[in-house]
Amino acid sequence: MALHVIVGKGPVGTATADLLAHRGHHVRVLSRSGGTSTDAVEHRQVDAADADALAAAAGGADVVYNAVNPPYHRWATDWPPVAAALLTAAERTGAVLVTMGNLYGYGAPAGPMGPETPLAATDVKGRVRAAMWRDALAAHEAGRVRVTEARAADFVGPQVPAAQSHLVRQLDTLHRGRRAWVVGDPDVPRSWAYLPDVAATLVTLGADERALGRAWHVPSAPPRSQRRALTDLAAALGAPPPRVRGIPWPVLRGLGLAAPRMREIVDVRHQFDRPYVTDASATTAIFGLRATPWDEVVAATARAVPAAA
Structure with a gap:
């Protein structure tokens, strides 16, 4: 062993x-x-x-x-x-x-x-x-x-703390039908x-x-924008389609004066304003690993809501 x-x-x-x-x-x-x-x-x-x-x-x-x-x-x-x-x-x-x-x-x-x-x-x-x-x-x-x-x-999934996932941190917001404020452009594709x-x-x-x-x-499901991913999660929660808005960068810069984490996010703005997509084809070809289907990811992640609500 x-x-x-x-x-x-x-x-x-x-x-x-x-x-x-x-x-x-x-x-x-x-x-x-x-x-x-x-x-x-x-x-x-x-x-x-x-x-x-x-x-x-x-x-x-x-x-x-x-x-x-x-x-x-x-x-x-x-x-x-x-x-x-x-x-x-x-x-x-x-x-x-x-x-x-x-x-x-x-x-x-x-x-x-x-x-x-x-x-x-x-x-x-x-x-x-x-x-x-x-x-x-x-x-x-x-x-x-x-x-x-x-x-x-x-990262995404019910095992991920809200502070470490741009999607998981929104679960309570989606569940309550409130506006979801995200970092960067809500409509650019991203891998999760x-x-x-x-x-x-x-x-x-x-x-x-x-x-x-x-x-x-790491293999990931086909890319989805934050808006689309949050819409999928809202549907899994039985909640209405979310209203998703990007937090203006000047606001984040202002928050960064007091919050070091916000300051660091502004420093990597390129991760949020342009497509941020991974290619794991080599991992699949060599080791046979494949991403969990997105609908399964969404269903599992939505189950984190009882702890968040």
Whole structure:
């Protein structure tokens, strides 16, 4: 039975731990706050930026998953030491390092984004994520570690906290029939990554040698604009079609003076004012992974309303 060590216990870490445990693996979750261990999942309290502690806690691992999620406005300070510690832990243990990535490194999109799209970000957060992957790939090519990365679009699903999903945070609004205010243009197409598909991709990459040395995209349903996605969710809730409006950028800039998260969103405006679409055809071709059908995603996500209403 393989040992799978997951660093981070947010929605991605938790979903991945649950899937691995369901498949009969020994699962260990490392996080700053720790947790209560069960017969299925062991929890340990570890600072992910402490390379020695991380390597010791990951001892014996076959695969280490990076599911860390620093505060949005602290990526530039928090990610570099965590990323370095994870590479150290992977090198010392010999485990495969599977990182949960995102699309920030690509910068402003010129079309659908695939793993081969150049990492051309000019904003701070995008440069941080691009540097992390380049460092990991350099260590892989030098023979120090074995790495791969999964990149996903914005999360959706009942397992995702409202604060971490542009769609989930609107469920209560839809349920009450109120106006939905969204970031950016409500009508540009976007990809949405269903959290169980994210976990399935991470677990698959960690178990297949063909995944190593490159990044892969999580399969997603055909793109939908925020307006269309929210309309679909409203229908699943039995609510009327929503009134959807984009929050004016000057308003968001003003909010950013007091709210660091809003300031960071303004910094990546390109993600919301032009099509933001992923291409995961390589993941499907090589591993046979396919996105959960959109109607199933909508139905499952709508079930989160009782907790939100």
